[in-house]
C-alpha cells in the first residue's frame with residue numbers, strides 16, 4: 083500500500099483546507115509550542131542580521147507568518163508540492179508584512195534552484211515522504227541547500243503502528259483532539275491517519291537524518307506522537 087499523501091486526507095465537512103490553521107491547532111499537540119520553540123532555537127543559533135530560511139512544506143503559510151512576524155531580518159523561501167496549500171500560503175502571507183520577505187514555490191525540494199540557506203525548517207511534512215529511498219533523498223536535498231553547519235528544525239510524526247507505546251499515544255491523541263473541541267468521529271479518523279502516512283520510528287528518523295549528512299541531532303520537542311529535533315548540516 084502506498085503512503086497517504088497530505089492531500090489525500092479527509093478534512094472535516096464544512097471546513098476543508100481553508101480551515102487548515104484552525105484544524106492544525108485542534109489536532110496537533112503543542113502546535114503553538116512547536117512554532118515558539120522553533121523560533122527560539124533559530125534566535126539562539128542564527129547570528130544577528132539578515133538570514134535566509136528555507137521552509138520545506140510551507141503550505142498554509144502559518145509557519146512563515148509565525149516565524150517571521152517578530153523577526154524582520156529573516157526572509158523565507160518555502161516549497162510545497164500541493165498547489166492549494168501553496169495558494170493558501172500566498173494568500174495568508176499577502177495579508178501580513180512577512181509576505182514582502184517571503185516566496186512560496188510549488189515545487190519539490192530537489193527541484194529548488196536556490197542554495198546557501200542559513201537555516202531550514204521542516205514541520206509536519208517529512209512524515210508524508212515514503213521511506214523507500216525518497217525520505218533519505220528528501221533529507222539530502224534539504225542538507226545540500228544549507229550552508230555547512232546550518233541548523234534544520236525538523237518536527238515530525240514518529241512511531242510504529244501496532245507497537246504498544248505508539249498505540250497508547252494514538253488513543254491519547256484522539257482524546258486530546260476531543261478535549262480541543264473536535265467531534266469524536268473526526269478525532270478518531272485523524273488518529274487513524276497516522277496508520278496510513280509514511281511515519282517511521284524516532285530511531286529510524288535519526289538514522290536517516292544522519293545518513294543524509296546531518297549531525298548533532300538534538301531533541302527539542304515531544305508531544306504524543308510528534309517529535310522535534312535540531313540537526314546541523
Ligand SMILES: C[S@@+](CC[C@H](N)C(=O)[O-])C[C@H]1O[C@@H](n2cnc3c(N)ncnc32)[C@H](O)[C@@H]1O
Pocket residue numbers: 088089106138139140141142143144145161162163164167189190191204205206207210211
Ligand atoms: C501538515 S502540513 C504542514 C504545513 C506547515 N509546515 C505547517 O506546519 O503549518 C504538510 C505540508 O507538507 C506538504 N508536503 C507533503 N509532502 C511534501 C513534499 N514531499 N515536499 C514538500 N511539501 C510536501 C503538504 O502539501 C502540506 O502543505
